[in-house]
Amino acid sequence: GMLDRLSAPFDRQERFVADASHELRTPLTTTRTALEIPLAQGRFPAEVEPDVRRALAANERSEALIATLLALARATRSPAEPADSVDLLDLARRALAEREREAAALSLRAEVLGAPVLARVDAVLASIAVGNLVENAIRHNVERGRLRISGDEEGLLVENDGREMTEAEVSHLVEPFHRGDRTRLAGTGTGLGLTLADAVATALGGRLLLAPRPGGGLTARLLLPRDPRPRDPRPRA
Secondary structure, eight states: OHHHHHHHHHHHHHHHHHHHHHHHHHHHHHHHHHHHHHHHTTOSOTTTHHHHHHHHHHHHHHHHHHHHHHHHHHHHHSOOOOOSEEEHHHHHHHHHHHTHHHHHHTTOEEEEEESOOEEESOHHHHHHHHHHHHHHHHHTOOTTOEEEEEEOSSOEEEEEOOSOOOHHHHHTTTSTTOBTTBOTTSSSSOSOHHHHHHHHHHHTTOEEEEEEOTTSSEEEEEEOOBOOSOOOOSOOO
């Protein structure tokens, strides 16, 4: 009974985050549409257009933040039941392909290698965790830096170049809105990428281990419940 009473406030908080995130999506979408249509039609005076574009950029940032908060609330509220076999390395390849333009803008040297990392988890949540790790490795990299994604018997490993960090600094990276040496308002991300990856890993019965890389950057190891069975290469009907 005591544990139930202690968990009740946390449950209410998680439900509030999920409900508030959902309710905020509609006005933000309406605002974006109200600005994009007249902008595309050239109905704004030239001197006003920069302000409109800044407002759209702020709106886009808010939409991304709310989507992340909603995913975070769902991950922490209701851990998914074990699903089909998922190859984490394959999810990483897809995530990297989706963010190819961002990686190219920094002229990153990206490579994906190693054996498949088969986990028996919910594929949607796993893709969220892997996608955020890859996005973080790109966004917090340096120009002409290196991004290395590999798989081994333990799990998925994502490594990136960057500034040198201490163990103490890295320990705070999973805290919401934390961006290392930058403020919560700096950069283009929401500051929730590693927070979400960590929450999803926990919800799926796994762990996210972070460590500073020698010479600068971050090493992220995603450990999820493994699937001991070989993957069936035959397509499903």
